[in-house]
Amino acid sequence: MSGNIHFRSPEEWERVAKDYLDKGAFEYIQSGAGAEETLLANVRSLKKWTIVPRVLRDVSAIDVTQRIVGVKAPVPFALAPVGFQTIVHPQGELASARAAAAHNVPFIVSTVSSYSLEEIAEVMGDSPRFFQLYWPSDDEIALSFVRRAEENGYSAIFVTVDTPMLGWREQDKQNQYFPLRNGQGLGNYLADPVFLQKATVTKTEDAIKEVASRLFNATLTWEHLKWLRAQTKLPIVVKGIVHPEDAKLAVEYGADAIVVSNHGGRQLDGSISSIDALPAIVEDVKGEVEILFDGGIRRGTDVIKALALGADSILLGRLFVYGLANGQAGVEKVITQLKEEVEIALALTGETKIRSLQSGVVRKVTN
Numbered sequence: 001m002s003g004n005i006h007f008r009s010p011e012e013w014e015r016v017a018k019d020y021l022d023k024g025a026f027e028y029i030q031s032g033a034g035a036e037e038t039l040l041a042n043v044r045s046l047k048k049w050t051i052v053p054r055v056l057r058d059v060s061a062i063d064v065t066q067r068i069v070g071v072k073a074p075v076p077f078a079l080a081p082v083g084f085q086t087i088v089h090p091q092g093e094l095a096s097a098r099a100a101a102a103h104n105v106p107f108i109v110s111t112v113s114s115y116s117l118e119e120i121a122e123v124m125g126d127s128p129r130f131f132q133l134y135w136p137s138d139d140e141i142a143l144s145f146v147r148r149a150e151e152n153g154y155s156a157i158f159v160t161v162d163t164p165m166l167g168w169r170e171q172d173k174q175n176q177y178f179p180l181r182n183g184q185g186l187g188n189y190l191a192d193p194v195f196l197q198k199a200t201v202t203k204t205e206d207a208i209k210e211v212a213s214r215l216f217n218a219t220l221t222w223e224h225l226k227w228l229r230a231q232t233k234l235p236i237v238v239k240g241i242v243h244p245e246d247a248k249l250a251v252e253y254g255a256d257a258i259v260v261s262n263h264g265g266r267q268l269d270g271s272i273s274s275i276d277a278l279p280a281i282v283e284d285v286k287g288e289v290e291i292l293f294d295g296g297i298r299r300g301t302d303v304i305k306a307l308a309l310g311a312d313s314i315l316l317g318r319l320f321v322y323g324l325a326n327g328q329a330g331v332e333k334v335i336t337q338l339k340e341e342v343e344i345a346l347a348l349t350g351e352t353k354i355r356s357l358q359s360g361v362v363r364k365v366t367n
């Protein structure tokens, strides 16, 4: 499927997406919160870590498979939850999900996907998928989302905890842009029986208003997680952890995995970069909980650095979204290119298996 798209560097993927998309949509994806310090720090801090490779170790047979929240994946990465994908391509999540399924790469469906989790499951067959919950202000709707995920073959629930409200997004304010306002990202709400019972929805404007009034929940606490733990047998992944104490609390409250993430620099500007947050969290909870990582990953060498620092696997955010500007073929090309790059980077690091990567192969430069 991806054969007709030639090689592109991460910078080119971004540039092509910029050419394809209108200004509001592109800047919504590309930008970060506030002065974008954290957005930049995610990328810059990764560059501060250098790989110190070993040689003469027979790297002729490379294995980059990895288990990701119970799924045996051919690569140590999955596609992160990204809402509103129809702002990038009319096929939105259906195109990304088909691409992920074609390579057996886990796909995470956002609560604010433009297609419903049922529609996405249908195009994915038996391929691995997870559901990401933005816990609405109404617990009955939250539970209904979880039940639908269970019934439609989603094998874990990612609860995103860094978004009690939207970050201070200056670019979007300037552009007066939020996809929900244009009727994007309604797929799951408009297919939800509990929401439809509670809301009066006769036209799109009503739907937007009704969803907007339930979308955010600033009252969430760890007790909600405990409650969810009692409601479902699916693994729970807490996404949006950068403080080691929160990582410990996630373990205490029954999480099976965490995602070390600052939401791609889109929430609290000035917060620690994801890669700088990782080592202390690894020190405190490695072995007690699976550790996923995202933020600034653009290249195979970034993947190697995060894995060496103790992440078990990686989520790709903007990188695959830029590929989506070229539809399913674009996302497939991003996946296959990155897989190849990870294989080469692993071998040139002097290792043959993902799980053999240790912190000794990376060093932080201080200048």
Ligand SMILES: Cc1cc2nc3c(=O)[nH]c(=O)nc-3n(C[C@H](O)[C@H](O)[C@H](O)COP(=O)(O)O)c2cc1C
Pocket: 028, 029, 030, 042, 080, 081, 082, 083, 110, 111, 112, 132, 160, 239, 261, 262, 263, 264, 265, 266, 294, 295, 296, 297, 315, 316, 317, 318, 319, 321
């Ligand atoms: C356009 C866009 C939409 C996003 N939507 C969601 C979402 O619906 N749920 C969520 O948990 N995270 C969301 N994220 C955050 C990603 O899951 C991920 O944490 C972040 O993109 C990682 O950083 P990176 O883009 O630098 O790889 C979104 C990110 C972007 C860029």
Ligand SMILES: CCCCCCC(=O)C(=O)O
Pocket: 083, 112, 134, 163, 166, 215, 216, 263, 266
């Ligand atoms: C609670 C819903 C917020 C949706 C925003 C989507 C997202 O995570 C992002 O833009 O970042």
